[in-house]
Amino acid sequence: MAGGECGGDRLLERLGREERTATGKAPPVLMRQYAVYRLSGSPWPVLVLQSDHIRRMDTVVVAPLIASSEQVFPVGRLHPRFVVGAREFVLAVQMLSPVRKSELGEEIADLTDHFADISNALDMLFHGF
Known part of the structure; x- marks a missing residue:
């Protein structure tokens, strides 16, 4: 730039050198389709149904996995069963819902x-x- 002015890229370079404090949690932007997560405030884990290609939103579509011992309305193909850890769960697909990515835990x-x-x-x- 003329006159010794700093270009925009130099400003970004300087900003990148500032000391920052880690928050302790990775940003929730890489939620994977078909991954099961703990959901804050919920007794049930949730399954991410939304495509990996939709990333810019701060929400993601999930459906709860309810312990098969608590699920009283299994309907064949509508409610597939999965083992997560040592427990059997039923996918309650009719309860799908958007949640904020920040609500997803481990x-x-x-x-x-x-x-x-x-x-x-x-x-x-x-x-x-």
């Missing part, structure tokens, strides 16, 4: 291998087959 399982069962439950919910 990732506790990955159900990517069960893509077909999850997809069938969503088809059953939205299309009836």
Whole structure:
């Protein structure tokens, strides 16, 4: 720049050198589809249903995994069962909901291998087959 003025990139360079305090928690921007997370304030873990390609929103669509001993309305394809840890859960896909990414806690399982069962439950919910 003329006259010895600092360019915008130099300003960014200086800003990048400032000391910052770590918050202790990684930003919740990398929520993975079919990953199971603890949800703050909920007794049940949740399964992320939203595509990984939708990242700019601060919410993500999830459905709860309810302990099979508590689930009284299983309907075949609509409510697939999964083992997470040592417990069996039922996907309550009819209870899907958006939650703020910041409400998601620790990732506790990955159900990517069960893509077909999850997809069938969503088809059953939205299309009836």
